[in-house]
Amino acid sequence: MQPGLRVVLLALAVVVSGGLSTMADARFQAITLVDGANPVPAEWLQRAGIGYVYTNVALDLETGPDGAPCLPQKERAGWERLQAEYGASGIKVLIMSNYYAHNPEGTDAYDCAGNRIDMACLQNDQFYAWMRDTIVAQARAYSAYSVFGGFAFDDGWGVRVDCDYCDTCTRLFRERSGLEPPAFEVHGGTGVVDDDDALLQWEQFQREGLLRYAREQSQAVRSVSGELLMYTIPSDSYFYGRLLNASMPREALPRSASALIQRIERIQVRNWYLFQAFPFPRVPEADEDGLQHFAVGCHFTANSPKLVLCTEGPFLQSYNRTQMMSPKEIAQMARITVTEGGNAICYWCSGSMTAEYPDGFDGMETANREIVRLGELIAARSPAAAEVGLLYSTTTEVLEQPWETNLSERWVHLHSFEATAFALLRGNVAFRIVMEDELADGALDGLDALVLPNVRFLSASAHEAITRAAADGTAVLAAGECVDIQGAHPLDYDVTFWHRMIRSGYRLRSNMDGHYREAERGLLPLLRRLVDQQVTVSSPTGISKLYDLPRGSLLMIANWDLKQATWAEITAQSRCRARDALTGGELGDLGDGTSLTVPIAPADWRVLVLE
Numbered sequence: 001m002q003p004g005l006r007v008v009l010l011a012l013a014v015v016v017s018g019g020l021s022t023m024a025d026a027r028f029q030a031i032t033l034v035d036g037a038n039p040v041p042a043e044w045l046q047r048a049g050i051g052y053v054y055t056n057v058a059l060d061l062e063t064g065p066d067g068a069p070c071l072p073q074k075e076r077a078g079w080e081r082l083q084a085e086y087g088a089s090g091i092k093v094l095i096m097s098n099y100y101a102h103n104p105e106g107t108d109a110y111d112c113a114g115n116r117i118d119m120a121c122l123q124n125d126q127f128y129a130w131m132r133d134t135i136v137a138q139a140r141a142y143s144a145y146s147v148f149g150g151f152a153f154d155d156g157w158g159v160r161v162d163c164d165y166c167d168t169c170t171r172l173f174r175e176r177s178g179l180e181p182p183a184f185e186v187h188g189g190t191g192v193v194d195d196d197d198a199l200l201q202w203e204q205f206q207r208e209g210l211l212r213y214a215r216e217q218s219q220a221v222r223s224v225s226g227e228l229l230m231y232t233i234p235s236d237s238y239f240y241g242r243l244l245n246a247s248m249p250r251e252a253l254p255r256s257a258s259a260l261i262q263r264i265e266r267i268q269v270r271n272w273y274l275f276q277a278f279p280f281p282r283v284p285e286a287d288e289d290g291l292q293h294f295a296v297g298c299h300f301t302a303n304s305p306k307l308v309l310c311t312e313g314p315f316l317q318s319y320n321r322t323q324m325m326s327p328k329e330i331a332q333m334a335r336i337t338v339t340e341g342g343n344a345i346c347y348w349c350s351g352s353m354t355a356e357y358p359d360g361f362d363g364m365e366t367a368n369r370e371i372v373r374l375g376e377l378i379a380a381r382s383p384a385a386a387e388v389g390l391l392y393s394t395t396t397e398v399l400e401q402p403w404e405t406n407l408s409e410r411w412v413h414l415h416s417f418e419a420t421a422f423a424l425l426r427g428n429v430a431f432r433i434v435m436e437d438e439l440a441d442g443a444l445d446g447l448d449a450l451v452l453p454n455v456r457f458l459s460a461s462a463h464e465a466i467t468r469a470a471a472d473g474t475a476v477l478a479a480g481e482c483v484d485i486q487g488a489h490p491l492d493y494d495v496t497f498w499h500r501m502i503r504s505g506y507r508l509r510s511n512m513d514g515h516y517r518e519a520e521r522g523l524l525p526l527l528r529r530l531v532d533q534q535v536t537v538s539s540p541t542g543i544s545k546l547y548d549l550p551r552g553s554l555l556m557i558a559n560w561d562l563k564q565a566t567w568a569e570i571t572a573q574s575r576c577r578a579r580d581a582l583t584g585g586e587l588g589d590l591g592d593g594t595s596l597t598v599p600i601a602p603a604d605w606r607v608l609v610l611e
Contacts (some may be wrong), residue, residue, distance in 0.1 A: 032347075033096065033152070036078020038355055042089040048347075048361045049368035052229070053086065054094035054152035059102055059134055061141050069137040070144070083147050092149025094229060095142055099131045099154065100213065109164040112184030112402075121166045122209030128216045135220035139228065150229030153217055153283065163206050177201050186409075187399040190456045190483040192463045200459065203398045210234075211290055218283045230283035234265045234291060245503055246407045267291050269392050269414070270435055272421055273340050274543075275333045277306040280346045295344035296337050300325045300360060304348070307418060309507045312562065313360075316353045324353070328562060330363030332603035338371060339545055339556040339605060340425070341383060370582060374607060377581055381547035381554050387448040387531040388431040390424065392417050393455040395436060395462065408503040412496060416453035416480055419498030422512055423519030426560065428537040428544045429527050439465040447474050449530045451523070452488070453495050454480035475530050479523065493522030532573075535610065539568035542600060552576065552611035559600040571595045572610065581607040 033054040034040045045053070057075065064070040071079060082093050103120035107127040111117050120127040135151075142148040163184060173181055179198045193200060214232065221228050268279045271293045278297035284290060302310050302323040310333075313324035325333070330347065337345045347364060354360065371378070396413045403409040424431045434443045434450065439462050444450065450469065455478075458466070463485065470476040470487030478488045479495035497518050501511040535553065537544040541561040547554040553576075557568045570578070575591035587608065590596050598606050 034082070034093075035352070036075070036082050038352075039082055039085040040355060042086055042091055044358065044361050045091060046089065047368075048364035049372065050364075051090065052092050052094060052149060053082075054096050054231075055082070057095040057097055057138065057142070059097050059099075059138075061137050069141040071141055079142075079145055083145050086147050091147070092229075093145070093147045094150045094152040094231070095138060095148070096152045096154070097134075097138065099134065099217075100127075103127050104130045108166065109169075110166040112163060112165055114165065117164075121164050121168050122213050123164070123169050123172055124166075128212070132216060132220040132223075135217060136224055139221055139224040143225070150227075151217070151221060151231070151283075153230070153232040154234065163202065164209070169205070169209075173202060173205050176205065184402050186402045186404050187457070190481060192460055192483060193395055193399070193457055195459050195461050199398060200395065214283050214291055218285060221283075222286065231280060231294065232283050232291065233278055233280060233297065234267070245505060247405055248407070249405060265291075266392075266394065266435070266437075267293060269417070270433060271296075272418065272433060273337055273342055274308070274422060274425065275306055275337055277304055277348065278346075280344075295346045296342045297346040297348055298333055298337065299348045300330050300333070300363075301349050301353070307422075307507065308509055308512055314357075316356050322350070322353055324349070324357055324360060325363075327359050327363030327366070328603050330360055331366045332558070332562065334364065334367035334371070335603075335605045336543060336558045336560070338367075338374075338378065339543060339558040341545065341547075343378065370605075374581055377549065377554055377607075377609070380549055383432070384430065384534070384546040384548050384553065385446060386430040386432040387446065387533070388424070388429055388527055389434040389444065389447045389450040390417065390421055390431050391434045391436060391450060391452050391455060391466075393436045393452075393458060393462075395457045395459045396455050399457045408499075412499055413454050413456065415499035415502055416495045419512070419515045420451060420453045420479070420495060420519065420523070422498075423516045423524065424527075425543045425545075426513075426516040426541075427520060427524040427527075428539060428542065429524055429531070430533055430546060436462045444469045444474065448532075449475040449477060449527055451527075452476065452478045452482050452485075455482045458483050477523070477526070491522055491526075494518050534573050536571045537568050538571075539566055539600075541566045542568045544568065549609070552609055554581070555608040555610055556605065557598075557600060557608075558605040559603055562603045565602055566600050567597055568600060568606065569595055569597045570608075576610045579609045579611070581609050 032040065032045060032050045032052070036055055040053070058072050060072065061069040062072050086093065100120045100122065101118060104127065107120050107124045109117045109119050109121045165181060170181055173179065179201060182199045182202050218230060221230050265279055267281055268276065271279065273296045275298045276296045277299045280295040280297045281291040282294045284292055299306050302313055302325050310325045310329045311323065312326035312329050315321055315323050334345050393413060400413055401410050436458065444465060447469070450466065463483065466476060467486050470485060476485055476488040477491050478485065479491045479493045482488070498512065498515040501514070535546050535555060537557060539557065541559055541564070542557045543560055544555065544557040547556070555570065559566050570590060572590040575589065577589050578587040578596055579585070580587055587598065588596055590610065600606050
């Protein structure tokens with residue numbers, strides 16, 4: 001997120017009807033960040049389906065007459081306003097602080113060039129003792145207000161570093177592995193990497209610090225209350241926008257620029273969505289491992305770091321001149337996100353601007369009314385089986401992170417992966433994301449085809465698993481510069497088209513559509529011949545996904561075009577009857593050679609039940 005922001009708005013659209021819920025329920029919460037000095041009106045939040053808010057708070061508390069922690073004097077007036085605005089509405093307030101960037105002296109991380117970074121070493125016991133005490137004190141102090149509902153951790157300027165080379169990390173890695181930390185250096189070409197290679201062990205060691213960080217936060221909160229909510233924003237998409245094309249030798253990185261070398265949070269890739277600017281997961285409970293997917297973080301400012309720029313909305317005059325997405329774009333973003341499988345969506349914007357943009361809530365409200373109407377169907381859906389896999393290579397990610405002169409060198413595989421995911425969506429080819437580090441768990445089972453988007457490196461075990469799958473009949477399709485795999489088929493498909501565009505800062509829909517057209521030339525026709533989908537959708541600009549229901553199927557189709565209406569022709573292998581889930585109207589029969597064509601208005605969607 002941007003530095004210096006006093007207020008952020010984040011709205012999670014409820015996708016199941018019935019109002020608010022607790023963490024134990026299957027229903028989803030709605031969340032927004034507000035400023036105590038100028039709270040977003042409760043009525044705005046309610047009509048947009050928002051039932052929780054979060055707000056920035058101070059790390060340093062005061063001590064009350066009874067010796068217990070209490071709010072600083074400067075925050076009390078704001079919390080009284082929050083209590084007055086939301087107390088009768090049922091809206092709860094979560095608190096947000098950043099801990100790793102406000103660490104005690106002597107607990108700092110050091111980057112690959114030996115520079116001290118303004119963030120904590122995530123293996124440092126002293127830092128965790130301080131963080132635990134701080135969170136416990138916050139939980140107790142803010143519980144004095146009935147509107148307090150929990151935590152939304154760590155939104156802020158992302159001062160994370162790829163690998164921490166501090167003395168603590170270096171010593172612990174030596175003790176645990178018997179190895180020296182590998183150098184942070186550029187890796188050319190392609191290759192297979194041993195599973196126990198020092199570089200992969202060093203990467204795993206670093207990620208253990210990230211896992212511990214979330215666990216320590218959870219344990220601190222649960223030591224005070226079992227009811228408080230715990231969410232976090234672990235990373236922002238710097239590789240999309242602000243810092244994508246920065247030219248700077250890594251040795252010259254200033255302390256304040258450490259966000260330039262921010263890690264990729266794999267939960268953001270594993271749960272990929274077209275409009276996702278940041279993941280908004282749940283912090284794990286004691287019996288859970290790692291961050292738990294919850295919501296899709298979507299900026300509704302026009303030029304924020306999301307994959308595609310949106311430019312229709314007005315400019316607002318606030319602390320700077322910022323363009324917003326239009327209400328129509330906001331509603332479309334929500335519809336597409338839910339079509340892709342999102343069960344909660346986060347609308348992010350600076351609250352100082354949101355208070356001056358009530359029209360933005362009209363777009364949220366439009367989508368929310370429809371989503372609530374679909375609540376039972378969305379709650380019951382599960383993704384239909386997909387026969388195409390799209391590989392994200394964690395080994396390529398690790399070896400691609402060191403750069404020579406330009407930060408864009410680090411994202412070739414990521415951009416190739418994401419642009420191919422978009423092309424599959426646009427082409428209405430059902431697919432599932434396959435993470436390299438999950439291959440041992442049967443991630444390739446049931447696939448007729450596996451697409452490798454510029455996968456330059458693989459671990460030995462992953463290479464063996466994919467080679468075995470190719471020998472067993474899975475079509476392994478290598479796009480771009482890929483590691484050699486026996487039985488793989490090279491593609492005449494320019495998988496790096498989008499990367500070249502985004503590297504230059506052109507994150508426009510027209511360029512994303514250009515990548516889709518390239519995929520229609522060299523990738524999608526082949527996949528359509530290889531797989532046999534139970535339900536097929538053909539549409540000029542429709543994005544579709546099929547879900548299983550306890551009885552029948554749910555087919556969701558959203559129009560990618562903001563200006564032009566489109567149509568979708570639907571065919572099915574088995575005979576079924578189609579019903580419009582939003583209107584209840586009967587649409588006719590499918591199957592046995594009979595197809596159905598439905599119109600879709602600009603930026604709108606159609607939701608069909610097939611029984």
